[in-house]
Amino acid sequence: MQPLRRIDQILASLGYGSRREVRKFVADGRVTVAGVVQDDPGGKAEPASVQLDDAPLEFPEGIFVILHKPAGCVCSRDLREGRRIYDLLPPRWLQRGPAVTSIGRLDRDTTGVLLVTDNHALVHRLTSPRHHVDKVYQATLDRAPEPRLVDELASGTLRLAGEDKPCAAAQLVLRGGAEVEITVHEGRFHQVKRMFAHFGYEVCRLHRSRLGDYTLGDLSAGQWRALVPPG
Ligand code: URA
Secondary structure (H helix, E strand, C coil), X not given: CCCCEEHHXXXXXXXXXXXXXXXXXXXXXXXXXXXXXXXXXXXXXXXXXXXXCCEECCCCCCCEEEEEECCCCECCCCHHHCCEHHHHCCHHHHHCCCCCEECCCCCXXXXXXXXXXXXXXXXXXXXXXXXXXXXXEXXXXXXXXXXXXXXXXXXXXXXXXXXXXXXXXXXXXXXXXXXXXXXXXXXXXXXXXXXXXXXXXXXXXXXXXXXXXEECCCCCCCCEEECXXXX
């Protein structure tokens, strides 16, 4: 059972309107708790038991979803950056508090697994280097890599330009031609592209196929599905 909270606070924090607007919903008899019409916006309820216009509230216990990020959209919220991942999600989510955010970021041209949540403890858990969450990428380079890269990347000695601390060991699988799979355990800025740039290769296509235990399954680009948060 979730803690009891004020009805107006529940509706406003889940993005249904300002405090003033959601109080009006209550005054208009549109809000029920366990099926009973409410007249006090300050009354306490469990979020999952509240309904507006006879419909349950969206994700009353928090958001945790996997999105198949398409190329061409950014993980930022800034409208000036063009199409955003948030434009692929229900608009109400941008009105929620705590804020909905991606767990780490992918570059505009990178596709694949992106987790989105309003649970900031989970963000920390899945992005902190201490928790060693694997990130698996499929990449196409500008040419076939030299086999020595496998050992170089596994050595844990690679220093990215402008950084003192070497990258943790990464596992590289040569897939034939310019195709590779690389598993990294950190989330540094442009990490995969910079790792290959260090050896003089350009990443022409980058797709994240797994983050921790999470894979896309049959999600097509631009689609998302709800996940059960880890216990
Ligand atoms: N590494 C990159 O260089 N870019 C991404 O989007 C993800 C990992």
